[in-house]
Amino acid sequence: MLNRFIRYIQRYKGWFGGGAAICIFLGLYTGLLASPPDYYQGELVRIMYVHVPLAHTSTLAYSVLFFGSIWYLWKRDPLVDNMCQASAGICALFTALALITGSIWAKPTWNTWWTWDPRLVSFSVLLLILGGYLMLRKLVDDPERGGRYAAILAIVGGIDLPIIKFSVEWWRTLHQPMSFSTRGVAISDDILVPLTLMSLGAWLLFAYMVMVRTQILYLTDLLQAKKGRLLSQTHFSQTSP
Amino acid sequence: MTGLYARWAIMIGGILLLATMTFQQYQRDLSTISLATVLNSPATTEPVRIQGMVKSGTLSGAVEQGQATFELIDGPTTLAVEYAGPPLENIRELKTIVLLGHLDHETKTFKAKDTALISNFGFVAAAYVIAVLSLGWAIFAMSQRVMVLFKEIKEEKLYEPEIDPLANKE
Numbered sequence: 001m002l003n004r005f006i007r008y009i010q011r012y013k014g015w016f017g018g019g020a021a022i023c024i025f026l027g028l029y030t031g032l033l034a035s036p037p038d039y040y041q042g043e044l045v046r047i048m049y050v051h052v053p054l055a056h057t058s059t060l061a062y063s064v065l066f067f068g069s070i071w072y073l074w075k076r077d078p079l080v081d082n083m084c085q086a087s088a089g090i091c092a093l094f095t096a097l098a099l100i101t102g103s104i105w106a107k108p109t110w111n112t113w114w115t116w117d118p119r120l121v122s123f124s125v126l127l128l129i130l131g132g133y134l135m136l137r138k139l140v141d142d143p144e145r146g147g148r149y150a151a152i153l154a155i156v157g158g159i160d161l162p163i164i165k166f167s168v169e170w171w172r173t174l175h176q177p178m179s180f181s182t183r184g185v186a187i188s189d190d191i192l193v194p195l196t197l198m199s200l201g202a203w204l205l206f207a208y209m210v211m212v213r214t215q216i217l218y219l220t221d222l223l224q225a226k227k228g229r230l231l232s233q234t235h236f237s238q239t240s241p
Numbered sequence: 242m243t244g245l246y247a248r249w250a251i252m253i254g255g256i257l258l259l260a261t262m263t264f265q266q267y268q269r270d271l272s273t274i275s276l277a278t279v280l281n282s283p284a285t286t287e288p289v290r291i292q293g294m295v296k297s298g299t300l301s302g303a304v305e306q307g308q309a310t311f312e313l314i315d316g317p318t319t320l321a322v323e324y325a326g327p328p329l330e331n332i333r334e335l336k337t338i339v340l341l342g343h344l345d346h347e348t349k350t351f352k353a354k355d356t357a358l359i360s361n362f363g364f365v366a367a368a369y370v371i372a373v374l375s376l377g378w379a380i381f382a383m384s385q386r387v388m389v390l391f392k393e394i395k396e397e398k399l400y401e402p403e404i405d406p407l408a409n410k411e
Binding site for chain 1: 252255256259262263266271357358359360361362364365367368369371372375376379380383384386387390391393394
């Protein structure tokens with residue numbers, strides 16, 4: 001079922017890419033030019049329009065990896081494995097960028113590039129888990145076995161997601177509390193518009209990137225399989241009497 | 242490949258347009274000039290934005306009522322300031338502030354009528370540049386890789402129907 005969904009949605013890849021480009025362009029315009037500066041933070045609030053969507057998208061990407069890994073262990077579908085591998089790489093990129101932009105934001109507001117804050121630490125752990133996932137896939141010789149081990153790691157690492165989400169409520173933290181919760185939305189409309197546009201753009205961009213990366217992995221596998229078959233064919237014709 | 246490069250040219254054009262507009266807005270609304278530049282500029286009542294540190298021991302007046310005098314330091318240059326405007330909430334000695342106003346060339350005193358937060362726009366620009374360039378480069382590299390893979394498959398004629406070697410042998 002998931003295999004068919006992945007194949008089906010690949011047809012609309014361009015729509016996701018186009019939608020992401022439009023949303024991000026509008027988001028950048030409203031975020032950098034149209035929205036007012038914050039009363040306390042001044043112009044620095046504009047970093048939020050790039051940092052928060054990156055951070056949200058990296059947790060979304062890890063959720064895709066988490067559920068995809070469960071599905072892969074259950075069905076052993078190589079296309080789902082490709083999608084998981086694609087999600088992991090892109091999630092690592094988004095997580096690293098969220099940490100870098102967060103650090104840039106922290107310097108003028110907290111007067112430090114880094115602090116051992118629960119949100120920051122749990123988010124960094126996510127990057128370490130993703131690094132481990134990608135290394136496992138590279139280091140294990142048998143790709144099928146590597147995929148299986150990596151899927152187990154991704155499922156175990158899923159424990160970090162609720163820790164990231166609730167770290168600002170469970171522990172004393174410098175990081176601001178949740179802005180979207182059951183208690184409502186604690187953001188003014190001026191800020192909400194660019195933030196929503198950029199978040200939507202980042203989600204669509206992630207979907208587009210996963211589709212392209214899955215396609216690359218699929219085509220690489222196909223090429224290798226075909227080349228291998230041709231090589232064996234050549235070898236057979238050379239060695240046969 | 243041409244379609245890919247055309248799409249990217251449009252996107253880079255859009256990003257450059259936004260960057261130019263942002264820079265213009267920064268120049269118009271946020272950038273500050275040095276105290277030395279203000280002192281050496283011709284007499285004008287056009288408001289300018291200056292940034293400097295309040296010199297220790299010079300702050301006096303009813304700060305909470307929006308009336309204050311102090312000296313501002315920017316490197317080796319010192320400038321006397323007379324502030325009359327909205328109440329100053331967070332002003333204190335040795336604090337770096339941004340003031341809006343004009344220079345009275347006769348008394349060499351800066352007549353300030355408002356303050357602003359330090360823009361720190363370098364941090365904002367750094368965050369955007371790093372995010373946009375990294376993501377842009379990653380997507381471009383992936384799109385190019387897909388094209389190369391398709392080309393490779395096409396050139397290698399790997400889609401040609403394969404001949405069963407065992408069937409050939411017979």
